[in-house]
Amino acid sequence: MNESMTNLAVSPHVPPWFAFWANPIAQRCRRARLRGRHIAVYGLLGLAVIGFVFLVAYLLPVYQFDRPHAFAARSAIIPMLVIQGIALMGMGTMALATGIARERDRDLLDYQRMTPMGPTAKILGYLFGLPAREYFLFGITVPFVLYAVWVGELPLLKVCKYYVVFFSAVWCYHLTGLCAGMVSRKPWQSAVISVGLVVVLYLVLPQLSYVGLWVFEYLTVYPTFFTLLAEELNDGDRVLVSGRLIQMYEDVRFFNAAVDPLWFSLALQGGLILTLFTVVRRKWIDAGRHAFSKPFGLGFVLAVHVLVVGTLWSALRDGSILTRIGRAMGDLPAQATMGWLLGLYVVVSASAVLLTTFLITPGQHGARRGYRRARKNGRASVPMAWDAAPALRWVFGLVALSVVGYAVLVALARQNPDLFRGPLEWGWVGSPILILALMALLFHGLAERCKPRVLLLAAFGLWVFPIMVGVIAAIVLREELAVLYLGAPSPLIAGVLSLVGLTYHTGLPSPTWDDGFERDVLSHVPTVITLFVGVAAVVTLFVQVNRVRWMARWRAEEAERLPDAGV
């Protein structure tokens, strides 16, 4: 090795986050993924396939069905949009997930972590760099789309608006891929997770629109496409998109307002982008950080509740919407549909609360480390917003949000004389939310006191195992009620029964109930729920007391070990 060290001073010209053109990570990804040979191969293959698809879609109506060129051009735009979606949403998301997972797996991220670029610049570098090849494929489709827009005489403004939502959705999915890549252990795992997440976001969650939660459909480009472009594609009696689909996506009913689907999509996707970006940024700064800070977790759950309540609000106020949902559910009467919607709220609310509880609760070692850090900074205890702080107060906050949302929906339903009968029975109305609260508190206690594996085992043992025992007992004893009673400690059994009970006791008599239902099942429900509440309350109390005593014990150990630090 020759030595030619000079005393050249390094002046910091670190690229800021907005300087995409100078972002070294994006440049590096572009260099690696878009070399001349890549451009030649992907360019030729992409051009051939995309050109073929476009020409078939364009020429077929003209030469086989004597359609005008404008109509043919409009029909040819649809496959282009599909190809763009596959390239950026599917392949692009996978490229991000596998790319970042590979860098993490090989410790290459450590190099980047140590450079003085800001975390936002680094994340944006990967976000726009890793899918470089997919952006290139997208670029190949652009001339075809422009030709179709020109010949098809589509309004340019509407096309531009569509692409605003399209890219918003793309970055949503790309950040999902980045998140998956940063948490999974191997690149192939991240590919599977990211594809799974895209399928869930794009195909599974929108299905909830049929049962009342149409909010998730706005994470896709469907509503924008159908409200902005679909009508433009039809030409009198020459129909490319069914009118029924177009009508499905009229203005979004949110609380009492009718919101433009474009703005609703942008707001929803923007919220998800912010959430995912926050997670990636926190993990980037320190892989040991929680995905959510405690205040962010509270804000996230608040946003989820506002979305769900705002969506269900219109359904509970508007009989026609309720009827439509009931029809989609197999001709349920309105009062049963109401019970279903409240149940849906409880399920979504419980999912958000449990997920957030898991994300904001410190593990054993994290709690001790945070306490040590706090003492070093001259504090007597860990500030409540720190990752390492006990999460109990925050979990109470999350549960309170659930209770408020539930109370709002029940109050709303009470205003509709067709939905509630007689006086409010607090036992039935309150049991679903009481079950949710006990679940959250027990889950928190276990998450903070136990290691992740023990938490998983305890959750399985308390919530799933009783059902399995109940099923076996029911088979052996030929007694179906064994499932209810032996499975009572599980919130899955108690939760479903509480919602069934709520629907039955608060709703009007329904022909859908089986004749023997009340005698065989419903009469046992109060006992089963009481059994759950009793068992869950005792276990939760035990776990929480144990947690507090354990914390006191290790804090005493730490206090002995640590210098006074001025506390």
Added chain:
Amino acid sequence: MASDTGAPADGGPMIRTADVRVDYDDVTAVRGLSFEVARGEVFGLIGPNGSGKTSTIRVLATLLEPTYGEVFVGGFDTATHAAEARAVLGYMPDLAPVHDDLTCFEFLDQFAGAYGLPRRDRRRRVEECLELVDLTAKRNAMAGTLSRGMTQRLVLAKTLLHRPAVMLLDEPASGLDPLARADLRDLLRRLAGEGVTVLISSHILTELSGFCTSVGIMEQGEMKHCGRIEELSAHADGTRQVVVELLEPAEAFVGQLDEIDQVSRALAVDHTATLTFAGDEAEVVALLRSLVEQGMPVRGFYERRRDIEDLMRESGAKEVS
């Protein structure tokens, strides 16, 4: 606080740790680690596999938060001023990964950009670093096609790009051929001469002997010995190791040597006897005279200072090559 050059303003140590502990769940990788490294030192962190060297280096590199303890790099507390500490750090991890799909130049160029080197100086600095590690000929080769040793050198070049004041090198010589190791030693000596503080870890003694100015020997997460080589090589009990080379097998003379008052132990291996001798330098000279006068066939006679290997052996460390 540190000065603009990355050195602590008070001229204190460039690396300082106090009571550092690193836990991975129930496993304690490092415990009670306290040591200092002054500016311009080449500090060898030695220990068998699993002794906590890599965890220590990752803590110093701000990539791992210690469970307890304080860490200062370049005068910056890594817990509160990680960004400032990183600015003075150059880190080369064990197994030094590279981006396989980039050329050597592109690999270095991206980090030159990320470290904020001005565009006009970037190319020159990258070429300089390639030359420093003798990879100029491989400038346009894909990093994925390099041999293990070349890859190590490429990552070393990356570490040098921003002229760090503190370099943390985790097993940098693994995979290097003997010539490249000698070059690495020369380069590190040169950098230390320019005031760069180098902390280098290895479990292979021969990699570090001869150019470290101070060492720390780790065993099961604890620092068994730490200090400057010359301080450590002096025996704590004041005895000396005197080696006597004889023309005949030494075994025959062991009894005779044991009878000398100041010799507490005599070990014979082939034609060599190693004596544990209590006395000053003048008495060592007197010992030689006495052996010759007794008619022993002395062919060689010298005092052996304790080296790193002796320290390792005394600390009970295993798995040393």
